[in-house]
Structures are given as structure tokens and as C-alpha cells.
Amino acid sequence: MDDLRREPITIDLEGGRGLDPRAVADAIIAIETMVRSLEGHEPHSDLGLTGLSMGSAHMTIMAPASDVAHLRRGLRQLSNEAIIPQGWSRKGVHALVELGRVSKRHGVEEVNLQFISMHPIRIDSIVQENAEKALAPASVALGSARGVLYRYSNDQSKHRRSAALRDYRTGDAIELSFPAALATHFKRFLDAEVEVWGEVARDQEGKLLKLTADGIELLTPVGEQVTPESVTGLFGEEWTDGLDPVDWVRAQRD
Structure with missing residues (x-):
């Protein structure tokens, strides 16, 4: 079934030696947040880290194919306009902003996302600016x-x-x-x-x-709770057809 298929998302942090390890953690958390906040994402669907290489850092995460498709379409939109993409939430767009900020970590020069059969999508200043504008109040x-x-x-x-x-x-x-x-x-x-x-x-x-x-x-008032005393007499006798409330409850149980 299509919803069981999984596709890779590769995060490329291009840079020199001495890359800040926090950049790797921030990037993984941002992608996880983006995927999990997508409309229709199965909450119990696990994401899997299948590859990690260092120097520059390259991480591959396997995610449901439908989520990857949502992600690709949304990133293309945000490359061209300031909008909350269809199927995305504000939380996901905020995570994209956080992913863009990974480029400010020591040793990171570029942040790219690579999908199957696509040129890498660079999370550059244009994507970042459009995402921030989309989050701004109207x-x-x-x-x-x-x-x-x-x-x-x-x-x-x-x-x-x-x-x-x-x-x-x-x-x-x-x-x-x-x-x-x-x-x-x-x-x-x-x-x-x-x-x-x-x-x-x-x-x-x-x-x-x-x-x-x-x-x-x-x-x-803080901590105000409904008590039996506070609702005594709230309903008239017609509510129990004239029966005593205790007898009425017993009748309902029978």
C-alpha cells in the first residue's frame, strides 16, 4: 500500500572541518518536526535515520512517501512565495525557519534537502524570508x-x-x-x-x-469545581417524570 511506502530525505550540511555537532541535532529535529506536523501524517509512523556521514554532514531519514510528497510541494512553494503551504501547519513552517538557521552554526555553509529524482533544494535566504513572512501576522x-x-x-x-x-x-x-x-x-x-x-x-x-x-x-474563580450541592435543584421534577432521583437512577440501570 502507498501509505506504507517510505522514501529518503537527505539533509546535506555543506561546510568545512570542525562542523558544530549541534547543527546536526538541530537539522534532524527540524525535519522531524516538519514531517510530523504535516496534514495527514500518521502519528504512530516512525521516522528512521538510515545514514550519517561526517566531514560535511549528510543524514538520510526515511519517512512515509505521502509525507515526503507534501514536503517537496511545500518547499517548492516557499521557494517562490510567502505562504503556509497546503497540508502544512504554522508549526512546520516555523521548523523550516529553524532548519535555515542551522547555516549559522560554526562550520556550516549551506543547508540542502535532497529527494529522489530531484535536484537538491537549498534552504537559502529566499526560502527563509518567505517562511518568516508566511508566519507574520496579517x-x-x-x-x-x-x-x-x-x-x-x-x-x-x-x-x-x-x-x-x-x-x-x-x-x-x-x-x-x-x-x-x-x-x-x-x-x-x-x-x-x-x-x-x-x-x-x-x-x-x-x-x-x-x-x-x-x-x-x-x-x-481559580479551582472552582462543580459539586453535587452546586447542582441540587438544577433540574425540575419533570426531568425524572416525578420519580425520586434515586428511584429514577435505579430504573435507568434496570
Whole structure:
């Protein structure tokens, strides 16, 4: 069957002696992320490293043929235009950007991908720029988002404050950044339902990508849980056809 066929992807890191070993690790991780994030990729399908030679570094990874086809088409598109290729995700395009950055590692002069019956595709500045443009927001405006605040980070050493919100309508993860003045609120509201407002960045399809917060409001208290007492009397007698709730449950079991 076609979905069981596997094809090689060869990563060529061209350069001189003394190539930074981290370049090899970064390149393998980037390719793995790109393949695993493709639409239709079988999550339990393993990728296999079948070849590795050093000097310049050449690594061959076997991947499902359908994934390789998606990858080839997307790379051709990104060689010509700034777009999220069909079948790709933002995560995959971001991984391509990371693959391009491998060329900045010591000893690496070029990063190329080689497929069957194709000239090598160079991950050059044009591909890199198109990928970065494709990831850039299409619009920025004032707005708000509502959902559960599930991640909080305040790295004072790097002056980096961030959080993540799970949108209550779509379930999408929304990246948040916030000023130092709001850090206490974000930390205190972790795992609660909140509304955050500020500068909102959206992609070409209108999907909310990131929100730079000017304010946050608590909607549901932290750790609030539904208890039997909190729902007592919520349903009227007609819900059990007039039966005592215990007798009604027993009738359902019978």
C-alpha cells in the first residue's frame, strides 16, 4: 500500500572541518518536526535515520512517501512565495525557519534537502524570508480573547513574560505577552477562566495568533469545581417524570 511506502530525505550540511555537532541535532529535529506536523501524517509512523556521514554532514531519514510528497510541494512553494503551504501547519513552517538557521552554526555553509529524482533544494535566504513572512501576522488591531489561562512564565533574567490561553470557542492555544504590572494577576489567575484584552495579531484567515495584553479580568474563580450541592435543584421534577432521583437512577440501570 502507498501509505506504507517510505522514501529518503537527505539533509546535506555543506561546510568545512570542525562542523558544530549541534547543527546536526538541530537539522534532524527540524525535519522531524516538519514531517510530523504535516496534514495527514500518521502519528504512530516512525521516522528512521538510515545514514550519517561526517566531514560535511549528510543524514538520510526515511519517512512515509505521502509525507515526503507534501514536503517537496511545500518547499517548492516557499521557494517562490510567502505562504503556509497546503497540508502544512504554522508549526512546520516555523521548523523550516529553524532548519535555515542551522547555516549559522560554526562550520556550516549551506543547508540542502535532497529527494529522489530531484535536484537538491537549498534552504537559502529566499526560502527563509518567505517562511518568516508566511508566519507574520496579517493584521494587528485592538481586541480580546476569553478562555482558560493554562501556562505562565515570568523569566526576569531575560525580561520575558508570557502565558497561554485556551480559547473557549475554538480550543486553540493563544500566545499572550504582558507587562510587568500585570504579572501578579496572570500568576494568580492560572488555571482559571479569564478575559484578556489588548493588541491582537491575526493570520490571513483571521485566526488569532498572539495577544499583547493591556488588561486581564477573572471570569471563573481559580479551582472552582462543580459539586453535587452546586447542582441540587438544577433540574425540575419533570426531568425524572416525578420519580425520586434515586428511584429514577435505579430504573435507568434496570
